[in-house]
Amino acid sequence: MNRFIAFTLLLVTANILLILLSLLFVGRLPIGLSDWITWSWKARLVFEVRLPRILYASLAGAALGVTGSVMQSIFRNPLASPDILGVSSGSAFGASLGILFYTSAIYVEGLSFLMGLISLMATISLSRIFRYGDEVLRLILSGIAISALFNAGVGYVKYVADPYSKLPQITFWLLGSFGGVGFSEFYLFSPLILSSILILSLLSWRINVLSFGDEIARSLGINPRFNRFLSIIFSVLSVSSIVCVTGVIGWLGLITPHLVRPIVGADNRKVIISSALLGSILSIISDDISRSLIEAEIPFNIIVSFISIPLFILILRGGVKSER
Amino acid sequence: MKGKHVIEVRNLNFSYFKDRLVLCDVNFFVDEGEVVTFLGPNASGKTTLLKIIAKAITGFSGYIEVLGRSLKDFNYRDYSKIVAYVPQEEIVALPFNVYEYLLLGRTPHINLIFVDRKDYLIVENVINLLGIENLRNRLVPELSGGEKQLVKIGRALAQEPRIMLLDEPTSHLDLGNKVRILKLMREMANKNLAIIFTTHDPNEALMISDRVYLLNEGRIVANGIPDEVLSEKLIKEVYKVDVTYMKSSNATAILPVIKGFQS
Amino acid sequence: MGERSLYVSIIVILVICFLVIGFIGFFWYPTGFKLVVSKTITVTDSLNRIVSFEALPTRIVVASDTGGVTIIETLYMFKSAVNKVVAMDSWGIANNPLINILDPSLNSKVLFQKTPTVEEILKLQPDLVITRSYMASSLGKQLESAGVKLIYLDLETPEAFFKSVHLLGEILGEVDRAVEIVNYMKSIVYGVSSKVSGIQNKLRVLFVWYTVKALRVPASGFIQNLLIELAGGISLSSNVSGIGFPKVSPEQIVAWNPDIIFVTTYSDNPTPSSAVKSILGDYKLSMVKAVREGKVYPVPGLVITWDAPGTRWPLFIAYMASIMYPDVFGDVNAVKNLAVSYYMKIYGISRVIAESLIESEFRF
Numbered sequence: 001m002n003r004f005i006a007f008t009l010l011l012v013t014a015n016i017l018l019i020l021l022s023l024l025f026v027g028r029l030p031i032g033l034s035d036w037i038t039w040s041w042k043a044r045l046v047f048e049v050r051l052p053r054i055l056y057a058s059l060a061g062a063a064l065g066v067t068g069s070v071m072q073s074i075f076r077n078p079l080a081s082p083d084i085l086g087v088s089s090g091s092a093f094g095a096s097l098g099i100l101f102y103t104s105a106i107y108v109e110g111l112s113f114l115m116g117l118i119s120l121m122a123t124i125s126l127s128r129i130f131r132y133g134d135e136v137l138r139l140i141l142s143g144i145a146i147s148a149l150f151n152a153g154v155g156y157v158k159y160v161a162d163p164y165s166k167l168p169q170i171t172f173w174l175l176g177s178f179g180g181v182g183f184s185e186f187y188l189f190s191p192l193i194l195s196s197i198l199i200l201s202l203l204s205w206r207i208n209v210l211s212f213g214d215e216i217a218r219s220l221g222i223n224p225r226f227n228r229f230l231s232i233i234f235s236v237l238s239v240s241s242i243v244c245v246t247g248v249i250g251w252l253g254l255i256t257p258h259l260v261r262p263i264v265g266a267d268n269r270k271v272i273i274s275s276a277l278l279g280s281i282l283s284i285i286s287d288d289i290s291r292s293l294i295e296a297e298i299p300f301n302i303i304v305s306f307i308s309i310p311l312f313i314l315i316l317r318g319g320v321k322s323e324r
Numbered sequence: 325m326k327g328k329h330v331i332e333v334r335n336l337n338f339s340y341f342k343d344r345l346v347l348c349d350v351n352f353f354v355d356e357g358e359v360v361t362f363l364g365p366n367a368s369g370k371t372t373l374l375k376i377i378a379k380a381i382t383g384f385s386g387y388i389e390v391l392g393r394s395l396k397d398f399n400y401r402d403y404s405k406i407v408a409y410v411p412q413e414e415i416v417a418l419p420f421n422v423y424e425y426l427l428l429g430r431t432p433h434i435n436l437i438f439v440d441r442k443d444y445l446i447v448e449n450v451i452n453l454l455g456i457e458n459l460r461n462r463l464v465p466e467l468s469g470g471e472k473q474l475v476k477i478g479r480a481l482a483q484e485p486r487i488m489l490l491d492e493p494t495s496h497l498d499l500g501n502k503v504r505i506l507k508l509m510r511e512m513a514n515k516n517l518a519i520i521f522t523t524h525d526p527n528e529a530l531m532i533s534d535r536v537y538l539l540n541e542g543r544i545v546a547n548g549i550p551d552e553v554l555s556e557k558l559i560k561e562v563y564k565v566d567v568t569y570m571k572s573s574n575a576t577a578i579l580p581v582i583k584g585f586q587s
Numbered sequence: 588m589g590e591r592s593l594y595v596s597i598i599v600i601l602v603i604c605f606l607v608i609g610f611i612g613f614f615w616y617p618t619g620f621k622l623v624v625s626k627t628i629t630v631t632d633s634l635n636r637i638v639s640f641e642a643l644p645t646r647i648v649v650a651s652d653t654g655g656v657t658i659i660e661t662l663y664m665f666k667s668a669v670n671k672v673v674a675m676d677s678w679g680i681a682n683n684p685l686i687n688i689l690d691p692s693l694n695s696k697v698l699f700q701k702t703p704t705v706e707e708i709l710k711l712q713p714d715l716v717i718t719r720s721y722m723a724s725s726l727g728k729q730l731e732s733a734g735v736k737l738i739y740l741d742l743e744t745p746e747a748f749f750k751s752v753h754l755l756g757e758i759l760g761e762v763d764r765a766v767e768i769v770n771y772m773k774s775i776v777y778g779v780s781s782k783v784s785g786i787q788n789k790l791r792v793l794f795v796w797y798t799v800k801a802l803r804v805p806a807s808g809f810i811q812n813l814l815i816e817l818a819g820g821i822s823l824s825s826n827v828s829g830i831g832f833p834k835v836s837p838e839q840i841v842a843w844n845p846d847i848i849f850v851t852t853y854s855d856n857p858t859p860s861s862a863v864k865s866i867l868g869d870y871k872l873s874m875v876k877a878v879r880e881g882k883v884y885p886v887p888g889l890v891i892t893w894d895a896p897g898t899r900w901p902l903f904i905a906y907m908a909s910i911m912y913p914d915v916f917g918d919v920n921a922v923k924n925l926a927v928s929y930y931m932k933i934y935g936i937s938r939v940i941a942e943s944l945i946e947s948e949f950r951f
Binding site: 027028029030045046048049098099100102103104105107108160161162163164165166168169172173179180182183184187190191192194195198199202203292295296297 | 593596597600601603604605607608609611612616634652653654699700701702703704705706707709710719720721722723724725727728729732733734829830831832833
């Protein structure tokens with residue numbers, strides 16, 4: 001327990017430091033300590049541009065880490081990520097439609113969020129029609145089907161989109177970026193994301209139990225359908241909130257729990273908190289790089305992969321014994 | 325018999341699909357401190373029967389009463405404080421260690437995520453009782469068959485149940501582990517737990533059971549104390565094999581007749 | 588018991604999060620970097636946004652990905668614009684002789700390889716950023732929330748184009764020049780349309796974007812259809828529904844049976860002339876009247892073709908009209924002469940330079 005507390009404190013401190021340093025010093029606009037102290041126009045401008053973005057990146061990374069752990073436990077599948085139920089594909093489709101037909105960002109974000117939720121409803125409805133396998137398998141299968149459906153939709157939108165104006169916008173959106181985050185997005189979506197993280201943390205013990213299957217869950221007094229449903233709802237709500245603004249960035253959700261489990265173990269109470277903290281760190285670092293390295297924005301997923309894969313190899317190679 | 329039965333079942337019928345009855349007109353009871361065995365060949369319905377009692381399967385018709393209340397009246401949480409179920413197979417998807425695994429048995433008593441000192445103490449007790457201190461930090465998926473079985477029972481014990489249901493607890497176990505588990509079940513019963521376990525091996529019933537229910541094709545064909553129920557005639561009828569009863573000074577066994585096997 | 592505490596916790600968490608963050612949001616909503624001084628100039632842009640300036644902008648940034656070069660070409664019709672533009676997208680600039688001639692200080696300006704980040708633009712301290720409306724949901728939105736003065740400029744139709752020219756005139760302080768340009772262009776268009784209005788049997792014309800994989804035509808609402816009509820033809824693709832440039836099968840083209848086909852490739856690989864050859868040699872299209880009679884013509888233009896939204900479309904009308912009705916308008920040389928005068932007038936370049944430009948734009 002001591003080891004876990006130390007680890008958590010380390011991550012929390014790292015988070016706070018990162019946020020502060022990123023806000024003050026990381027970005028394309030060169031700005032120094034003197035600017036900050038005198039609160040020059042540069043400082044004010046940078047503050048308003050960077051702050052919501054960094055905070056949102058932190059929240060999003062945390063939420064992705066949490067929902068990744070939750071999905072992997074509920075679906076008993078180490079490859080599960082928040083996308084597994086088709087949410088990301090639905091959101092991508094909604095956003096593509098928004099970009100194609102409208103100019104304002106409100107439509108893009110709104111349609112994206114809406115389609116994300118619709119795709120979840122479609123997945124759940126479809127799973128009820130299936131007669132094959134248990135509920136978990138049905139959900140996975142219908143998630144695959146609905147994802148394929150909406151991915152095809154995105155493909156079609158890309159096909160008809162004007163290759164010089166709309167198509168690059170769609171392509172860039174799909175690669176993911178925190179560029180579109182302003183204060184309005186932050187205030188609008190962060191309550192939902194934050195509460196989802198907290199609620200899923202409260203459910204973490206039950207999610208432990210769910211990972212053994214419905215039969216064992218019942219024998220231990222947990223109603224599997226109800227708890228699974230709750231977990232999925234809050235996971236999808238937070239993921240939709242993120243994806244509608246940033247584009248498809250599910251990879252972080254898949255990999256963060258795997259980075260965390262060799263260190264803290266499999267108990268979701270620890271995994272969820274640690275994934276939230278580590279996810280936030282990875283997200284902030286990746287976003288810092290993606291908006292500062294070159295004059296243009298580098299898509300988020302690319303940076304996350306570059307950072308997380310060496311980390312992945314490092315952690316899984318050893319140094320942390322399998323027995324705890 | 326001390327007063328009311330801990331479990332009482334009357335006229336139980338069950339089928340998965342409309343065509344075939346898996347269980348037909350089953351009646352039985354279990355008392356505190358007893359070891360009761362559901363004995364029968366494969367596909368006789370004994371596992372299904374156990375799962376119905378465990379509330380893992382719904383949709384039966386008939387009357388089931390546990391500690392004086394109808395089974396249907398219980399919610400999962402309250403029921404799991406009374407009844408612990410030890411399944412035959414289990415897939416452990418996440419790399420829990422044994423300590424965490426045992427702690428999961430406290431779930432019925434845990435409110436959301438708040439684990440008490442009491443919960444940790446009980447897990448310690450279980451570790452002591454089962455003598456698995458050396459397994460504390462081992463990862464469950466990496467355990468041997470016998471160790472896994474012990475640990476599963478440990479989790480069930482952590483629930484502090486009054487009744488424990490075990491589905492073929494000795495399958496896949498070698499002789500040593502088999503006896504260890506059987507002894508454990510007898511010890512738990514001696515501490516006033518009601519134990520029901522299923523098996524296809526009549527010798528296990530002979531070793532530890534107070535009463536046996538012999539099942540065949542979804543019906544109970546015999547019940548009573550093992551010595552009476554496990555007659556050569558009945559076993560032959562149900563298993564379709566010739567058997568013979570062997571008694572020595574310190575053991576009794578039912579063995580298949582092997583005349584004619586060897587040249 | 589466990590369920591009840593769960594429900595309560597969930598509701599409590601939701602309420603607290605929404606209240607706290609809503610509370611913060613209510614009191615602290617930054618308005619961005621906006622100068623709150625007297626506004627002397629107010630304009631309305633293509634998305635009907637009202638943008639005010641304290642003074643005429645002197646540091647203009649154009650950021651519109653591939654659409655930036657058209658904005659630059661439109662801007663550079665105004666003399667004062669060249670020195671005011673400090674940064675632009677690099678797409679279509681380096682190999683663009685017109686812009687290189689008009690802007691000798693191009694090398695000292697910032698050229699964006701890809702769409703820049705907000706901070707990158709802020710670094711340049713612009714007092715105006717111009718972009719196209721399709722960037723609104725991405726870069727546009729980011730710039731707006733950073734409080735940068737932003738104008739959306741649309742050039743997709745002649746009307747929008749003229750409106751944009753007037754808008755630019757106001758911003759650059761060359762209102763009269765804007766009027767001059769618009770009137771001149773309108774006179775050219777009118778010069779053609781007045782002569783073709785009386786024609787009885789209008790020719791059936793198809794505009795085609797040739798790619799190796801398929802033939803595409805402009806859907807309804809796209810400028811090419813309108814330009815054909817203004818030139819006195821019937822645009823066969825004007826009723827095609829869809830977005831952008833939908834693909835059509837050779838069968839459909841045979842069914843339409845155009846009298847004349849204009850071809851572009853929007854690139855130099857394949858070249859327009861090889862596209863023309865390809866169409867003429869395509870056995871699937873051999874039944875088409877235009878193919879049989881060899882009436883397949885390339886579209887002039889270098890980086891920006893004459894048919895595209897931008898500054899050259901009046902010339903395209905004249906070009907098409909001279910090909911469709913040579914007895915009324917004369918041959919291609921007449922069009923080239925017109926083009927030379929045109930460039931001299933709207934860009935203020937010398938005859939010699941204009942002539943060499945035209946030559947390169949007719950190099951198919």
